[in-house]
Amino acid sequence: MASTSLRNLHHHHHHHCSSFKRLPPPPPPSSLFLKPPSTTTSSTNILSTTSSSSSTTFSLPSSTTSTTTTSSFDTLQHLLSTQNFRQADEETRRLLILLAGEQSQKRGYVFFSEVQYIPETDLKAIDELWRKYSNNKFGYSVQKNIWKKVNKDFTKLFLKLGWMKKLDTEIEQYNYRAFPDEFTWELNDETPEGHLPLTNALRGTRLFNSILSHRAFEGQEEEEAETGENGGLRDGTKPLGNKFLKPNYSF
């Protein structure tokens, strides 16, 4: 699963820790770090393959593709395997920022249009780790399935994921849960499907939209059809396929 190009990065670790002061203390030395743009030129093959198979709406600068080694996901794997979902969630966000490129790292958050820079394999790897250690309850692809079922309505999605809470007013309305206390950090029967990892909505839903629309999660329809989800309102008439890369103008 890991990309073939994720090799030669170990020696740049120290340059970049300082840009993560908002994040938890850096994980053990074996974990991932960033490759400076000047040296990253090698990983476009994956991207170009992908973009030729789907509609090429974005032209991708080759220099900003960050890459990781297989071992980069060690921390995440470790945290997940020990069911430390709280830290795994932080780590996932940190990874996304890292993978989205230098600009995101400086800024401390990912702009929606930068999600395309995250290598498909890396995003898939993260997702698979989450699924693996949660009996397929957590992960972006799990969230994406639900998203499709609710016609890509984020309010409905957030409700399903348990990210919003019902207010006790006479009319039915919901507010965002407060991070981190009001989220569920354990995996049990009550934990809503897709509850983790979190993607915050402080800046709206466009980042989350881009993640769920990432080519890493394309072509899940068949898979999902096989698993045969229990009931639901799924409108299975048309596969959503490569529509994902296009911005959605309809409202």
Next chain:
Amino acid sequence: MASLVSSPFTLPASKADHLSSLSQKHFFLHSFLPKKTNSNPNSRPSLKVKCVVGNGLFTQTSPEVRRIVPENKNDLPTVKIVYVVLEAQYQSSLSSAVQSLNQNSSFASFEVVGYLVEELRDENTYKTFCNDLEDANIFIGSLIFVEELALKVKAAVEKERDRLDAVLVFPSMPEVMRLNKLGSFSMSQLGQSKSPFFQLFKRKKQGAGFADSMLKLVRTLPKVLKYLPSDKAQDARLYILSLQFWLGGSPDNLQNFLKMISGSYVPALKGTKVDYSDPVLFLDSGIWHPLAPCMYDDVKEYLNWYGTRRDVDEKLRGPDAPIIGLVLQRSHIVTGDESHYVAVIMELEARGAKVIPIFAGGLDFSGPVEKFLIDPVTKKPMVNSVVSLTGFALVGGPARQDHPRAVEALMKLDVPYIVALPLVFQTTEEWLNSTLGLHPIQVALQVALPELDGGMEPIVFAGRDPRTGKRRKSHALHKRVEQLCTRAIKWAELKRKSKTEKKLAITVFSFPPDKGNVGTAAYLNVFASIYSVLKDLQKDGYSVEGLPETAEALIEDVIHDKEAQFNSPNLNVAYKMSVREYQNLTPYAPALEENWGKPPGNLNSDGENLLVYGKQYGNVFIGVQPTFGYEGDPMRLLFSKSASPHHGFAAYYSFVEKIFKADAVLHFGTHGSLEFMPGKQVGMSDVCFPDSLIGNIPNVYYYAANNPSEATIAKRRSYANTISYLTPPAENAGLYKGLKQLSELISSYQSLKDSGRGQQIVNSIISTARQCNLDKDVKLPEEGEEISAKERDLVVGKVYSKIMEIESRLLPCGLHVIGEPPSAMEAVATLVNIAALDRPEDGVSSLPAILAESVGRNIEDVYRGSDKGILKDVELLRQITDASRGAISSFVKRTTNKKGQVVDVADKLTSILGFGINEPWIQHLSETKFYRADREKLRVLFEFLGECLKLVVADNELGSLKQALEGKYVEPGPGGDPIRNPKVLPTGKNIHALDPQAIPTTAALQSAKVVVDRLVERQKVDNGGKYPETIALVLWGTDNIKTYGESLAQVLWMIGVRPVADTLGRVNRVEPVSLEELGRPRIDVVVNCSGVFRDLFINQMNLLDRAVKMVAELDEPVEQNYVRKHALEQAKALGIEVREAATRVFSNASGSYSSNVNLAVENSTWNDEKQLQDMYLSRKSFAFDCDAPGAGMTEKRKVFEMALSTADATFQNLDSSEISLTDVSHYFDSDPTNLVQNLRKDGKKPSAYIADTTTANAQVRTLSETVRLDARTKLLNPKWYEGMMSSGYEGVREIEKRLTNTVGWSATSGQVDNWVYEEANSTFIQDENMLNRLMSTNPNSFRKLVQTFLEANGRGYWETSEENIDKLRQLYSEVEDKIEGIDR
């Protein structure tokens, strides 16, 4: 001063406990949907009450989350900082600055606590604040502009000012600014000193000068320092550096700021060298994008960068993407509290729109808007629409606004201008929980004020989290951001699309739900107007196909179902929507099921599909807005606090948005139901129906210029660009039939009274007056009774005065047609009335005053004499009136061409005004007794009238509509009465209300005193010399806008208090008037605020409630203070505190309007008066409590009933000539006269009064007098009903409406005389010719007319002959057959 109320939202501790008791829950936790019975299993009721009410204030956030107490392991000196800010964006930046300082500093440890201005309302928080100040070293304040809170801050800091090491206040009210102190530098002389330093602050007194002067100060630092003595220079320099640090706002800047101040001024650090870096300066204004490498000072450079972006596709970068300008506050960017801005930018870009986000650090954005959004070469806008995310007025922010300057900049920009807002005073949850919605202060600052700039769509797009840390920052509300961005793009598309491809949905109304009412709108001939608009749009290039030949044919197209065989009772069906389609297109449909069951339901439905009524012509769809739905289940819904739209209603808007795919919807005329659908008052959330219904369609709304209050509701709740239209030109009612004879008789009496025929003529006058039913208005001697010559004069004088009153009454004749401004001669009556008012502010004297003066009289004396019936004064007043009309007609004639149109007023005026001798009014007056009138005063007056005339006949209504549809900016303007405020003209402006904190004005208080004094006098005369103990009265929104708060001031004057304005001219305080000065007891009041008043003036409701409570608590004898008297009694009876018993300010529940008595009457769906009264009580007994303002409107029916039971009089105001008692249903809807009688222990009917301030000579009449006057001037007046008949279809409906409203008055007050119905019957039914005209022009409305007559008789309001009733019954079945298409 001691009893001055200055802390409005204070709360006695006991109150909170009372409110949070669970048993009370449903009284204050009402919502706009009927209460759900099954509660959610996950709910935690104990938490719920707390979060909604808590301390009863608007926000429950606590400053404790902002408190940082250092560990101080190294035993360093501690520096304690206390700050108060409006802008929550500073808190996270300050917190992180202090945290870094504590981690790294070796010289001191820092303790900090911060308060948001709004939190200081809470008594306990305020105490903590004062305690915190006691051992603080440094105080920092910023943007403190809410007076009552500013005074609190001032009081607390003043006490500690000398002891504090440093006080730093950045732009705030002068009172707070004066607290500034930094060593020898002090601002205590601010505003008084002549020093150049302070003069800088004064330079731009108008507008946002204050904050911008501060910025200028920063820029001109060296120059300023030159003027200061050298020892002071250092302190002043540090102050200016502080300001730079503060405005630079980043954690680093704030860290250095704190280092600098503490190092320089904290004694414990004397001798310690504290290093700090200079402020990192950011651009004052510029362009910012989260992805851009820097801020830009040049839009071309920014766009160059944009073009090189590689993260987005060609389409977005290319020239064809819509471009949205964003206006941002710099402080959010520099403090890093910009998540909500980023959300909007991402949402717009993801939807394919390019953005130009500009920011400014000061409070004046007009410069940056012009600089960055207008192409300097072509002068064309660089953007297609603009969204301000600041929430503030474009110029002035929270300080002093300069609307003309803002409008000027926006006119140049000429694109749609949206002002969205982040929550400032509330957390997200507090806003969601509130039925009021947005905090009233924020409504005043960030909704009402931007409206004066022409800002639209006050969408709340960002919220706040109550907790500490980074989360204190603003966060996007994702659905709101979507709504805002889709709407901004839709507006931008209007600018981009070609006319031929634009789709327009014209929506007409139908209320009450009856075919005769399709196309209802106040004063407007709707179909003729639509026809003229469509013709014009067609000519202009819009695709309008298959338009019929005439407006009448257009009506036929829409109101008849062509598929039905005969004159079908159904409207034309434009679209049948299957239930499945409906559900797919209408995501909120499930929310309607609670009230209406599963779709399709019975309304706008054929049982299987939902029906959309209307007709499409090319790209134009004319649709009929479904009704509120009361006909579905009238009694249940009329009684409910509120309801929800029915499925048919929702289907209509789903069709318009998603099937017809309208680029804009045009709501046609005043007014529909959309904006009155349930939801928050202001600041809609995802579940508010007006927001869901309007969806993403730009809303353009033709609205009557005289109704700014309801127009404002449409603006705020349905995001309308409201374009004003003129009410039809007013004419004098004139005299007819018997009244005309009377006038002739009086004239012969005057010439013959001394000839011996006097008695004979008086006898004729008396008997004719009787025939005209004037005996109720004037005490007439018995017939044949011998009376003295003097008495004869008095009787004749009184009758004369009465008929003059009728004659000169103004009435709008016919209905207005859009695109057809009045001819000049039609405007004469309007001008005469404009000329009748003194305008000291413009230096214009009234014409009657000038004329009276010329014959040595004071016009006020003439008015008074005439009111008393002194014959010679009545006669003089008539002569003055005639001369005024003559002079103005002669003037208007000279400016018009043969066709009666005004030509070139400007040129004509110059030529007229150029030659003194030829002035037409002088020519006219020279032939009257007023030939000596002051020429100079006349010249000034007529110059003013000339300007008014130009405006009256100007036609911008169509032009403005086209501008709106082309995505241009529509110039804003006030709504109101053109006679009082000619600035309302020309129509075709985006109507707004006024700054709600600006009323009542001093002038309004003056007028209010006159009316209250006359009212009290009148009541004493009618009531054995006794003062009324309680007056029940109504406050209307429009009324208070037009008069700048006269009726609000009346209430204040009744209870004996006066408003006090702050330094910025805003009224947020009252003080008692002493009993000596008042000269009478304080009169108790029961104030019924209309739902619209509640929405627009919640701050003023708060002010009133505070005033009433203050008066109730005054230590005065109860016989001199009826408020206290009753409150004491009620407190005892109910076992509550006096303060709570003194609840006098009532309205509907939030989000609901009117008592619904009007709907019941219009639908004839009521059993007896008792039922109407119950309805009134159940809907109107919601009180606003200044002690728990955050709780919104709370049901307090018991107190309401008790207060009403003490009323001796009921009272309403008439404020403009075109809306009188029977013109609209809302006056009787809010009348409690019969209700009070039922509630009073003695069962006595209260006196009912109407004040009429429509003319210079304000009158207080009894209700029955006013009803008679209204009937005589309108319903029974040939001039009026013929005028209506000339409008055809709609005219018949207008006639029917007057009769229905008359029945309404019978039902609520019993003050309608039998003869009114009798005369109406002879006018409209007994006259065969008239009857046939009515029946053929609008059979549906005619049927309702006949039905209403029968109802008046059936309910016992009209006694008449069996013959009359038989005829009506027969007519009813005839017309019914006709409508059903049955030919006999």
